[in-house]
Amino acid sequence: xxxxxxxxxxxxxxxxxxxxxxxxxxxxxxxxxxxxxxxxxxxxxxxxxxxxxxxxxxxxxxxxxxxxxxxxxxxxxxxxxxxxxxxxxxxxxxxxxxxxxxxxxxxxxxxxxxxxxxxxxxxxxxxxxxxxxxxxxxxxxxxxxxxxxxxxxxxxxxxxxxxxxxxxxxxxxxxxxxxxxxxxxxxxxxxxxxxxxxxxxxxxxxxxxxxxxxxxxxxxxxxxxxxxxxxxxxxxxxxxxxxxxxxxxxxxxxxxxxxxxxxxxxxxxxxxxxxxxxxxxxxxxxxxxxxxxxxxxxxxxxxxxxxxx
Numbered sequence: 495x496x497x498x499x500x501x502x503x504x505x506x507x508x509x510x511x512x513x514x515x516x517x518x519x520x521x522x523x524x525x526x527x528x529x530x531x532x533x534x535x536x537x538x539x540x541x542x543x544x545x546x547x548x549x550x551x552x553x554x555x556x557x558x559x560x561x562x563x564x565x566x567x568x569x570x571x572x573x574x575x576x577x578x579x580x581x582x583x584x585x586x587x588x589x590x591x592x593x594x595x596x597x598x599x600x601x602x603x604x605x606x607x608x609x610x611x612x613x614x615x616x617x618x619x620x621x622x623x624x625x626x627x628x629x630x631x632x633x634x635x636x637x638x639x640x641x642x643x644x645x646x647x648x649x650x651x652x653x654x655x656x657x658x659x660x661x662x663x664x665x666x667x668x669x670x671x672x673x674x675x676x677x678x679x680x681x682x683x684x685x686x687x688x689x690x691x692x693x694x695x696x697x698x699x700x701x702x703x704x705x706x707x708x709x710x711x712x713x714x715x716x717x718x719x720x721x722x723x724x725x726x727x728x729x730x731x732x733x734x735x736x737x738x739x740x741x742x743x744x745x746x747x748x749x750x751x752x753x754x755x756x757x758x759x760x761x762x763x764x765x766x767x768x769x770x771x772x773x774x775x776x777x778x779x780x781x782x783x784x785x786x787x788x789x790x791x792x793x794x795x796x797x798x799x800x801x802x803x
Contacts, residue, residue: 514542514553518562522549533569534562593666593674599659602651602702605643612646612700619644621801624699626690638686639679639797644700658706665709668716669768670777672786679790681708681764685756692752699750704757711761716769 518541521527527543527550534541534552539562542553554562609618624641628634645651666674682705689704690697767773776782 512540512555514540514555516554516556516559517551518554518559519552519566520549524550527552530566530569533565537561537565539565591671593663594671595659595663595666598662598675599655602643602645602655606645606648606651609644611648612644619700622798624686624690624697626693626697627695629687629690630695634801635687636797636800638683638690639794640801641686641700642679642682642702642705643794643798645702646700650701650703654702654706658702658709661706661709661713665713665716668713670783672783672788672790673768673773673777675790676786677712677764677768678705678709679793681705681712681760682757685753685760688756688760689750689752699753701750701753703750704753707754707757708761708764711758711763712765712768713761715762715765 519527519530521530530552531541531543534554539554539558541558541562544551544553552562552566610616612619612623614620622637622640622644624637625634629637645654662674662678665678668674669677685704685708686699689699
């Protein structure tokens with residue numbers, strides 16, 4: 495038996511022969527029993543808390559049954575949704591593996607050592623560079639992906655690797671490696687497609703920078719996921735992305751502003767989807783991350799296989 499728990503009613507003197515004969519609550523959880531005992535004590539209801547091997551029982555006198563039951567029912571009604579369920583957020587996730595930042599940057603650099611800078615006679619650029627006419631008229635859609643892996647010169651490569659690697663690392667820490675790589679490829683490919691359609695024929699492009707700006711857009715949207723914003727503050731992700739576009743994506747003679755702009759826009763849209771509760775939950779799945787990781791690898795390999803055939 496547990497010790498006798500009782501609280502004298504302030505308006506009456508209890509007889510030493512008070513009989514606690516009526517059961518008002520039973521539970522197997524000690525914390526809940528003590529909470530209910532505290533509720534009765536705060537209401538001034540004299541009671542007894544007894545323990546058997548399997549349960550804890552709250553006993554009261556016959557005169558206090560109705561009031562005690564009402565107090566306990568009120569307690570459970572007021573606390574039925576407490577404590578609240580934890581809300582999935584970007585800050586509550588840690589990927590199983592570290593982001594493959596060095597693998598991505600190293601892959602781009604290694605590939606550049608094979609392809610060299612952009613030249614009209616280059617086999618790699620002839621087959622894989624973005625070419626609006628070849629894409630729209632000849633159906634060479636693989637160029638939307640292969641162009642992301644080619645760079646015009648070493649300066650172009652260095653800029654994308656430094657900025658892109660930095661952003662990619664933190665992006666994957668929020669999404670996981672598979673989801674991060676797949677969403678980056680998907681948004682960058684879509685941005686290249688939109689840019690090609692709007693430019694029409696006679697437009698050529700290469701570079702990973704479209705993917706970099708899509709990451710900027712996705713990061714901007716994910717960063718606001720846990721923050722309550724009102725009024726103009728809802729525009730902060732768009733304003734931040736536009737500022738980066740103005741500073742980093744609109745300078746240089748050979749800069750493809752359209753690709754950067756549409757990369758940012760596609761990234762903002764994808765970032766909104768990535769911040770949905772269902773995706774924030776499913777990113778914990780190793781199977782889900784693995785499938786998307788191999789879809790990313792397969793997509794790039796199939797694109798280059800198609801280019802080289």
